[in-house]
Amino acid sequence: MFIALACFTVGTAKAQTINNSKFGKGLQFVAADSSFSLKFGTRFQMLYQGGRSSSMEQLEDKFLIRRARLKFEGFAYSPKLEYKIELGLSNNDIGNDQPEMFDNASNIILDAVAMWNFAPGWELWVGQTKLPGNRERIISSQKLQFVDRSLLNSRFNIDRDAGLQLHHTHQVGNQAILRESAAVSTGEGRDVAVDNTGGYSYTGKIEFMPLGEFESSGAYVGGDLSREETPKLAIAAAYNFNDNTNRSRGQLGSFLSGERDLQSVFVDAMFKYRGFSSMAEYANRTAPDGPVLSRTEDGKVDEVFLTGNAFNLQAGYLFKSNWEVAGRYTAFNPERVTGTNGQEQYTLGLSKYIVGHSLKVQSDVTLQDQPGKDNFYQFRLQMEVAL
Template sequence: MNRRFKRAGWALFFFILVTHATQGQSINDSKFGKGLQFVAADSSFALKFSTRFQLLYQGIQNPATDNWDDRLLIRRARLKFEGFAYSPKLTYKIEVGLSNSDIGSDIPDKTNNADNVILDAVARWNFAPGLELWAGQTKLPGNRERVVSSQKMQFVDRSLLNSQLNLDRDVGLQLHHQHQVGGMVLRETGAISMGEGRDITVNNAGGYAYTARVELLPFGEFKGGGDYVGGDLEREPTPKLALAASYDFNDNASRARGQLGDFLTEQRDLSTVFVDAMFKYRGFSSMAEYANRSAQDGPVVLRDESGAVEETFVTGNAFNIQAGYLLPSNWEVAGRYTTFNPENETGISAQEQYTLGVSKYIVGHSLKVQSDVTLQDQPGRDNTYQFRLQMELAL
């Protein structure tokens, strides 16, 4: 069975699942952007089904040929199921990806798994006030930009910092704690996970990953969970600030970027540190992040006869800062600067990116059109220019 038929099968399966689950149930509080919501007659479970996709145009000036290389693609196409089971204290989330970009194909044949259909499959148990235990596959508590949903980003896509150094999704356990001290909100999260990313179907090739994150909101919570939403669509009436730091230790990592990238012929202990901040006030928003990853015993795994790097872990540091202002008309103008500085030993080129974005929010992040222009500067190479235009539709 080829991959196209597999995807069609997944889509049909989930359609039948939703149709069956809704029989005899009641619909409540359903509106555009909020999905279809159902509650069992005996209140023993609840289900919300939603779907979304992104249509992307991308054009890049190729400095080698001076050609304009462009394409249209479905950047993301997803189905999401969430709700509670047995008790409102036991919630769940299942999210699957259907597009090529969602599924990916960077897993080698030895994993016996060519597709990564499942994005999230996690249960969350609120077993005590302010405490939740998560079990399953979901995003690790790493950098803020990665945890922000791809539906709720301020730009067309995430930054270079995220693409090179993020932790992404993994399978394991997470413990989340939140409490207040006066007007401040404190959050602490710890995770133990496989360390090799999502949908791995063979024995763990290395050790586990251990992740910890601490957050401080000195002026209280953001409206609508805005500390993990791009742009200030809530137009915070008072200043709101979130400060956070994360640390991840991936024991005997097998993949070039920890939970992502090619599987390498040797393993390394990887340590990754993140520091980030989010600020919002009356339509103005800004976010800054710093990331640093290092490998014990050095990142390079394999060199050829001439000494050129053939296999390496991606190590180094990156910094990203962005800010935007949402006009009363729901047009937003935003700017972003990102620098990525890999360790010299890796042979990976350093980069700087300057991005200017313009967005129109029609129904918040559920129906919007976003565009951005990026200048990419790499030492010793001509500058590259990229233009992107994307529509997001989420039901």
């Protein structure tokens, strides 16, 4: 339906103008009376993934469409009122391969948010979009330095939610940038259509860039594709309190039979200079009343909220040929009472950027070290196409 709408829009271009359309930037339109604009884009990722341990008799592998997205954005009525809609079409996007985790949630809509610039440096966001949490989650899956995000993100990120967000940006001194964000949201994740249970989710974040703004929003782009001419640094901290959530990871995970308060803390930093980039993140999640919701008759954990901490460190260098080599170390340390095993991962990545992050081929090899189990080796190869 949305592709047909885009084609219809092209066919009625007499009432509109087309400007700045090129590969990776989507189709861009502005109404003849400048009352609205629309940028339409699409992207997909083709992934091969294989892995095995020493005790496995054969390779475990698969080929899939990791992500497939439609994106619409622009302004409505005034350039000060912007909007963004993003839809996920692949099974991984909408959760069709894990139905038990998505009760009452279709998960097709990723983003549907209006952003009002009501005063200089101030924006009010209304709708569903990413919460101001850890840096790696806010970075688009199109603009990652590796094939996919780290174990820290998959276990502890606070993802998307529906509600209100307030963002403020201002300059400190001659070049430093300070940003503050706050959000009040449902606390149950995206596309939940039933009445809210428990309480709401409250998020706050502060970010400081002492050396000035990154080129091309590079503080939230993997790798230093802009090849920063001067050193750039971003440091951020975020806190989320999810009041009486009923999902095992707050805004994500299985729907459980009871509720718990969850508190999440994130600290991260990003540095870039002349092709070199590095990022560090720490995440910690706690449940003040304890993560275990219920146990079986023999005392084993039956329902549990995932708590603990994780650390992620990665760095890479982009050569002038647009080949990039990068390394990543991630440590995941769940609370012992959850019955979940900890894990360390060592990843080496190799990427070729053909048209920036819009057309690229990425590969990585990961060693997964999990106590009490054989080491597991994983290889991934992925192509990204974004129009």
